[in-house]
Amino acid sequence: MNVDRGFPFQLQSINMGKSKTANINEWVELYTADLYSWANYKVSDAELAKDLVQDTFVAAVEKYDGFKAESSPKTWLISILNHKIIDYYRKKVRQPVAKEIESFSRFFEANGDWQESRKPNNWQVDEKEEHLLDDNNFQQVLKECLDALPEKWSTCVKLKYLGEKNGEQICQELDITPSNFWQIVHRAKMQLRDCVETNWFNN
Amino acid sequence: MWKQTGLTIRVMMKKIMHALFLSCLKATELIEKKFHFKLSFKEKLQLKIHKMMCDACSMYEKQSAVLEKGMESHHKHSHEECDIEQLKKQISLNLKEAGN
Numbered sequence A: 001m002n003v004d005r006g007f008p009f010q011l012q013s014i015n016m017g018k019s020k021t022a023n024i025n026e027w028v029e030l031y032t033a034d035l036y037s038w039a040n041y042k043v044s045d046a047e048l049a050k051d052l053v054q055d056t057f058v059a060a061v062e063k064y065d066g067f068k069a070e071s072s073p074k075t076w077l078i079s080i081l082n083h084k085i086i087d088y089y090r091k092k093v094r095q096p097v098a099k100e101i102e103s104f105s106r107f108f109e110a111n112g113d114w115q116e117s118r119k120p121n122n123w124q125v126d127e128k129e130e131h132l133l134d135d136n137n138f139q140q141v142l143k144e145c146l147d148a149l150p151e152k153w154s155t156c157v158k159l160k161y162l163g164e165k166n167g168e169q170i171c172q173e174l175d176i177t178p179s180n181f182w183q184i185v186h187r188a189k190m191q192l193r194d195c196v197e198t199n200w201f202n203n
Numbered sequence B: 001m002w003k004q005t006g007l008t009i010r011v012m013m014k015k016i017m018h019a020l021f022l023s024c025l026k027a028t029e030l031i032e033k034k035f036h037f038k039l040s041f042k043e044k045l046q047l048k049i050h051k052m053m054c055d056a057c058s059m060y061e062k063q064s065a066v067l068e069k070g071m072e073s074h075h076k077h078s079h080e081e082c083d084i085e086q087l088k089k090q091i092s093l094n095l096k097e098a099g100n
Helices: A020-043 A046-062 A073-094 A129-134 A136-148 A151-159 A167-174 A178-201 B002-021 B024-036 B041-053 B055-077 B084-097
Strands: none
Touching (some): A020 A073, A020 B084, A046 A073, A046 B084, A073 A151, A073 A167, A129 A136, A129 B055, A136 A151, A136 A178, A136 B055, A151 A178, A167 A178, A167 B024, A178 B024, A178 B055, B002 B041, B024 B041, B024 B055, B041 B055
C-alpha cells in the first residue's frame, strides 16, 4: 500500500522540532490506511478495526513523550495497535459463559457417549468439499453459526486464522493455559458443527 | 436375572473400553486438541483405536476439518472496504475534541 499517495510531505519530514499536534496530525494522514488494514486483518471486523485505529491514535497522543525520534513512527503506532488488539481479545476470552451452555450434556450422556440425537450425520462431502467451501450460501450459514456462539468461544475458534498463529502463541497472547484453550475450542466446535449440520445439511 | 447380569457386564465393558480407548467426549476433545497442539504417543494411539471402533467420532473429525477450512476461507473473503478518508477525518476530530 502506498501511504505517500498524493501527500505533500515525505516520511522524513517527521522532525521532533515540530509540535506534537502537527506530528500526530501528519501521522493520522500518513498511517491510518496501513493501521486500518492491519487491524482489519487481525480482527476481521471493519467497525471494530476502525475503533482500534482511533484508540491507537488517542493512546499515541497520551504516550507521545515516550516516542523516540530514531524509531519509525509507523512501527511505534503498530506496536500500540497490537497491544490494543491483544487487549481486545483478552477481554473477550475472560467473558463468562453460562453454566448450562458450557455443559456438554446437550451432546453427551453422563458416561461420555454421544447423545443418540446429536451424533454427527454423514455430510457426504468427501469429493464435493471444494465446492462446498466456495458456496456463498454455505459460508453464510457458517457465519451465522459462528455469530451465534458466545463471544468467548468464537474468539477462540477464529483466532487461529487471524494472523495464522499456532496454539502456543495464541495461549500466550491470551494468557490462558493450553488445556483451557482447546477445551473452549472443543465446546465451541461441538456447537458450531451441530448448528451447521442443522441449518445446512438437514435442510 | 440373566438380563440384569448381561446389562451389568455391558456397562462394565463400556467403562473398560472408555478407560483404554477413550469416551466419545474425550475422543472429540483430542480431535480438537490435535488441530492446535501435538498429541502424545499414548493419546495418538488411543484416538486411532477409538476412531476404528466409532463411526460418529470419525465423522466428527472429518467435519471438524471441513469447518476449519471453511473458517479459513471465510476469513480470507471477509474483508470489507472502508472509507479511509472518512476515518482520518473522524480521528482528527476526535483528537481535537480530546483536547489535543
